[in-house]
Amino acid sequence: MKGRAANHHHGRANRAAGFTLLEVLGALALLALLLVGVYGGVRSAIHGVRSGSAAIARVDQIGSAQRFLRGELAQALAQPIAHTDNGRPIYFAGSAHEMRYVAPLPGYLGKLGPQLQVLKLVDDGKGGQRLELQLALLPPDGQPPKPLGEPQVLLDHIKDGGFSYRGRDAQNRELPWGADWADGSRLPQLVRIRLQPHGGYGWPELDVPLRVDPAAAVGRVGLLPGSMLSPGGVR
Known part of the structure; x- marks a missing residue:
C-alpha cells in the first residue's frame, strides 16, 4: 500500500511539473498570433517609410525639373x-x-559650349506622358545639330501638359498666349509650361521670361523690351 501511494504521488508530481499537449498547442497559437501582429506592424512601418521616401523623391524630381527649365x-x-x-x-x-532653343548648360556640362535643347512631351506608353530633354551640338560650319546621347527624362508620370508662348510680333504688337510660336526669327518674351503630374502632386503654373531678343540689335545680344516685367511689359 505504501509503495502504491508513493507511485501515485510521483505521477501527480510529474503531471504538475509538465504541460499537456493542449497547453502547448495553445501557447504556440498565441505565439503565432503575436508574431503575425509584430510582422504586420513592421510591414506597415516599412511601407510607410517607403511611401514617405517615394513622396520626397517625387517632390525633389518636380522641383529639380522646375529649376532646370526656369x-x-x-x-x-x-x-x-x-x-x-x-x-x-x-x-x-x-x-x-x-x-x-539654344542655351548654355550649367557647370561642367556647359564646357561643350551652347547647345540646342529640345524639350518634348512624349507618350510614355502607359496612358500618360513624360518630359524629355534632348541635347545636341551646333557645328560651327552650319551642319545639322549632332545629338548628344539619348534623351533624358526630366519628369515622368505626367497626366496632362503643354507649352504656350507670349510676346510681340515684328511690328512690336503684343501677342496673346498661344500654343504655337510662328515667328522663329524672334524669341517669345514668356514661355508657359503647364504640367499635371499623376498622384496629386502640384506643379505651379511656370511662366519663364526670355531675356534675349535677336531682333533688338545687329551683331550683338539685346534685351527684350519689358523683359524684366516692368509695368509696361508683358505680364
Whole structure:
C-alpha cells in the first residue's frame, strides 16, 4: 500500500511539473498570433517609410525639373537653330508639346559650349506622358545639330501638359498666349509650361521670361523690351 501511494504521488508530481499537449498547442497559437501582429506592424512601418521616401523623391524630381527649365529658358541665346528656305535664321521653335532653343548648360556640362535643347512631351506608353530633354551640338560650319546621347527624362508620370508662348510680333504688337510660336526669327518674351503630374502632386503654373531678343540689335545680344516685367511689359 505504501509503495502504491508513493507511485501515485510521483505521477501527480510529474503531471504538475509538465504541460499537456493542449497547453502547448495553445501557447504556440498565441505565439503565432503575436508574431503575425509584430510582422504586420513592421510591414506597415516599412511601407510607410517607403511611401514617405517615394513622396520626397517625387517632390525633389518636380522641383529639380522646375529649376532646370526656369534656368535654361531664361538663358536662351540669340543663336540660330536652323534657317528658312530664303536663308532667314530661326532662333526659336515652339509648339504645344515641343520647343527648341539654344542655351548654355550649367557647370561642367556647359564646357561643350551652347547647345540646342529640345524639350518634348512624349507618350510614355502607359496612358500618360513624360518630359524629355534632348541635347545636341551646333557645328560651327552650319551642319545639322549632332545629338548628344539619348534623351533624358526630366519628369515622368505626367497626366496632362503643354507649352504656350507670349510676346510681340515684328511690328512690336503684343501677342496673346498661344500654343504655337510662328515667328522663329524672334524669341517669345514668356514661355508657359503647364504640367499635371499623376498622384496629386502640384506643379505651379511656370511662366519663364526670355531675356534675349535677336531682333533688338545687329551683331550683338539685346534685351527684350519689358523683359524684366516692368509695368509696361508683358505680364
